[in-house]
Amino acid sequence: MRFDILTILPEMVSEGIRHSIIGRAVDQGLIRVNVVNLRDHTEDRHRTTDDTPCGGGGGMVMKVEPIARALDGLASQGPMGRVLLTDPQGSRFDQPMAEALAREDRVTVICGRYEGVDDRVRQHLVTDLVSIGDFVLTGGELPALVMVDAISRLLPGVLGWDEAAANDTFSGDLLDYPQFTRPRQFRDCAIPDILLNGDHVTMDKWRRRQQLLLTRRRRPDLWAKARLADADLKLLSAELPGAGDLELAGQPALDKCMD
Numbered sequence: 001m002r003f004d005i006l007t008i009l010p011e012m013v014s015e016g017i018r019h020s021i022i023g024r025a026v027d028q029g030l031i032r033v034n035v036v037n038l039r040d041h042t043e044d045r046h047r048t049t050d051d052t053p054c055g056g057g058g059g060m061v062m063k064v065e066p067i068a069r070a071l072d073g074l075a076s077q078g079p080m081g082r083v084l085l086t087d088p089q090g091s092r093f094d095q096p097m098a099e100a101l102a103r104e105d106r107v108t109v110i111c112g113r114y115e116g117v118d119d120r121v122r123q124h125l126v127t128d129l130v131s132i133g134d135f136v137l138t139g140g141e142l143p144a145l146v147m148v149d150a151i152s153r154l155l156p157g158v159l160g161w162d163e164a165a166a167n168d169t170f171s172g173d174l175l176d177y178p179q180f181t182r183p184r185q186f187r188d189c190a191i192p193d194i195l196l197n198g199d200h201v202t203m204d205k206w207r208r209r210q211q212l213l214l215t216r217r218r219r220p221d222l223w224a225k226a227r228l229a230d231a232d233l234k235l236l237s238a239e240l241p242g243a244g245d246l247e248l249a250g251q252p253a254l255d256k257c258m259d
């Protein structure tokens, strides 16, 4: 899959994709991230990508022509696919959107800055307006990196084991189950015995039950929409021997672990 990221801060994006799983995916050719410096698509001596807002007001606005020229250059290299403008007013980026974008061959992301981008970019040059949440950042580079990360980890071969993403929070209707690793005892908090006794059938049941309990407690909005099987309803009322429920321990127990 190919990403084209249009930005006036190319180093910020290049540096952000260099590390860990995403860096390895780039090195292995599983994804290609083409970082386009919008200043390379200006025609004046000062390589200007912004100007004062028409009608007055403070700050600067990103100009339409460098973005249009950069997109024309990219379009000459093959079919563009989706072209996303990062914008706090856009559709909320979430797991289903990441999954839909992961099915594309090519995704282009335009990073705004300053007071935003000349509205003619939205009107004529992009397919989608995308926000990563109801807060305002100084620019679209972090949203672009967030999207590249969330989309790329869904692609075959990017994670160590392909089922990993399928079990994640938001991939189904439920939150993920809690994870533990050694040591067995940390201060007065022990790993639940059920994860250590080698009985995978009971352990899977315990994990599923924690998913149900945690979703009900932490995300009532997801819980209200969750499609539950009969087996889930049975699990909710089941007694699993030797298996403490973390939900019942509640937040104070977590606070105790973090003392």
Ligand SMILES: C[S@@+](CC[C@H](N)C(=O)[O-])C[C@H]1O[C@@H](n2cnc3c(N)ncnc32)[C@H](O)[C@@H]1O
Residues within 6 Å of the ligand: 085, 086, 087, 088, 089, 110, 111, 112, 113, 114, 115, 116, 117, 130, 131, 132, 133, 134, 135, 136, 137, 138, 139, 140, 141, 143
């Ligand atoms: C300071 S913001 C502009 C905010 C704009 N004046 C407004 O109030 O809607 C500059 C740029 O950062 C990016 N940006 C800021 N917050 C974002 C968010 N939550 N999601 C996606 N992009 C964001 C966009 O590219 C935006 O054009």
